[in-house]
Amino acid sequence: MHLLLRNRAAVLLLFLLLPSLAEGWGFFAHKRINRLAVFTLPPQMIQLYKAELDYITEHATDPDKLRYVFPEEEFHHFIDLDRYGSYPYPDLPRRRDSAQRRYGADSLLHNGTVPWYAQRIFYRLTDAFRKKDKAHILKWSAYLGHYVADACVPLHAHSNYNGQQTGQEGIHALWESRIPELLADRSFDYWTGKAVYIGNPQRYIWSLVMESGRAADTVLKTEKSLSARFSADRRYAFLNRGGGMMRSYSPAYVRAYNQRLEGMVERRMRRAIQAVASLWYTAWVNAGQPALDTLAPRSLSPAEAEQLKLLGEKWHQATPAGRTHE
Numbered sequence: 001m002h003l004l005l006r007n008r009a010a011v012l013l014l015f016l017l018l019p020s021l022a023e024g025w026g027f028f029a030h031k032r033i034n035r036l037a038v039f040t041l042p043p044q045m046i047q048l049y050k051a052e053l054d055y056i057t058e059h060a061t062d063p064d065k066l067r068y069v070f071p072e073e074e075f076h077h078f079i080d081l082d083r084y085g086s087y088p089y090p091d092l093p094r095r096r097d098s099a100q101r102r103y104g105a106d107s108l109l110h111n112g113t114v115p116w117y118a119q120r121i122f123y124r125l126t127d128a129f130r131k132k133d134k135a136h137i138l139k140w141s142a143y144l145g146h147y148v149a150d151a152c153v154p155l156h157a158h159s160n161y162n163g164q165q166t167g168q169e170g171i172h173a174l175w176e177s178r179i180p181e182l183l184a185d186r187s188f189d190y191w192t193g194k195a196v197y198i199g200n201p202q203r204y205i206w207s208l209v210m211e212s213g214r215a216a217d218t219v220l221k222t223e224k225s226l227s228a229r230f231s232a233d234r235r236y237a238f239l240n241r242g243g244g245m246m247r248s249y250s251p252a253y254v255r256a257y258n259q260r261l262e263g264m265v266e267r268r269m270r271r272a273i274q275a276v277a278s279l280w281y282t283a284w285v286n287a288g289q290p291a292l293d294t295l296a297p298r299s300l301s302p303a304e305a306e307q308l309k310l311l312g313e314k315w316h317q318a319t320p321a322g323r324t325h326e
Helices: 002-006 008-017 027-038 043-051 053-066 071-077 096-103 105-110 114-131 134-151 171-187 201-227 251-260 264-286 302-317
Strands: 236-241 244-249
Touching: 027 043, 027 053, 027 134, 027 171, 027 264, 043 053, 043 134, 043 264, 053 071, 053 134, 071 105, 071 114, 071 134, 096 105, 114 134, 114 201, 114 264, 134 201, 134 264, 171 201, 171 244, 171 251, 171 264, 201 251, 201 264, 244 251
Parallel strands: none
Antiparallel strands: 236 244
């Protein structure tokens, strides 16, 4: 752990180029969203993204892995809108500098920064397109997909993010992981149409967060009501995860919750797919629509490969910082 913290540059290289090393809550949905977003892009872009489909898919979870190394990364994945009053939160400035002047840097950080951080990653992607920097186009595309998808999750927009305030611990994984893992390949409709140009990315990202904030109460209240109808032995089951047994929500409970939500998870996944693709497309257009078929391939030097091997060996010594959703 201490070695990783000392070598920040090496860790960043690890997450740019190293394949996924572990699975965890939410990984399935993040990978699926990034993967399906690729197929909504225009022909000028899809030639690059489809060729790098495995990279875009696997590295969708890199920002979650960064939480195992950098404590500050935690705050980039959520925003507790309820701490700023009531919808539509008129006292919360949408510009980060204005919000920071009003609430202070520490308060703003600890309440979460996902809409501002997603916008920062969007600008990094735009700059990578402008420079025709393939490695960073792919990195920031994968990262942007993650933060935008997080912005589409209701419990990422509420301080009761895992039901810890209401005796509903585990609801985050139920909504974000168990429903997609159990039902996405059986009944979800992913059709979103083509990626579209976003004239105001800041306003657009905030619209995603505001939609999530409005849905958070429904997510919590619906599960609370349903749990009263299921005894504990029917609500939970033991599942095989990574070669070991763990307690999680039973398939019957997952299906019942999804039915009561009237397809909310499916709709938010579609919203995320459309949003991710549209912001990729917008970044490319804003960069001048550079040709993507002549970019130099990514490659690792022998020294970089050795460094990644060392970091991979150290990975499992790390522990995640901040919020947990298990």
